[in-house]
Amino acid sequence: MDELKFVALDGEDLAIVSAHLQDAVLKVSDVIYRPQEKRLVLALNRFDWESAQADRPEYRRRRAALRFERVLSCKCRNVQQRGKDAVLNLLAVEFTPTDTPSGAVTLTFSGDSALRVEVECLEAELADLGPVWTTACCPMHLDAEPSTPPAATLSR
Known part of the structure; x- marks a missing residue:
């Protein structure tokens, strides 16, 4: 599989990025x-959903x-900056527009942790x-079978 490279400039773009980073x-x-x-x-170890669905x-x-x-x-919630070795499990990345084109990006992690990133515009x-x-x-969630991002979002 080829390496991924995406640019996100709006909420729809970011939803595709989020699916790949689940x-x-x-x-x-x-x-x-x-x-x-x-x-x-953020430097991450992402699960390769495309290879898991082959x-x-x-x-x-x-x-x-x-x-x-x-x-x-x-800004962070329930993320201890002094706990540098603590592991975060990313669940979703979402964009909420405020005063167009500005808005807030929320990175939601398991354990009720989150980062809220205020941006001039989404880039x-x-x-x-x-x-x-x-x-x-394969990662699994308590409320479902093995996690599967929506198939439509995995296209390039």
């Missing part, structure tokens, strides 16, 4: 906020980066960084 894991230390540069970067399913993770530009602020990029490795299982 069940990605990262450490708190992998969240880098640069207020002077108006940038937020004719011969293969469970893999890929190293990826999610970058937001034009960031005005970044995000998801890019695979190269390393790929197999994993023994």
Whole structure:
């Protein structure tokens, strides 16, 4: 499979990015906020949903980066900045417009943790960084069978 690279400039674009990042894991230390540069970067290990849904399913993770530009602020809920080795499990990334084109991006993690990123306008990029490795299982959620992002969002 080719490496992913997406640019998100609106809520629909970000929904596709969110589908590819469902069940990605990262450490708190992998969240880098640069207020002077108006940038937020997250280094993640994303679950490769496309390979898991292939004719011969293969469970893999890929190293990826999610970058937001034009960031005005970044606030966290239930994320301890001193707990750098704490692992966060990303569930969804959503954009809520406020005063167009500005808005808020919410990154929701398991355990009632979240990041709220206020942006001048939505300008995000998801890019695979190269390393790929197999994993023994497919992520599952208590209220469902193995997690499956909507098929329509997995097209390129």
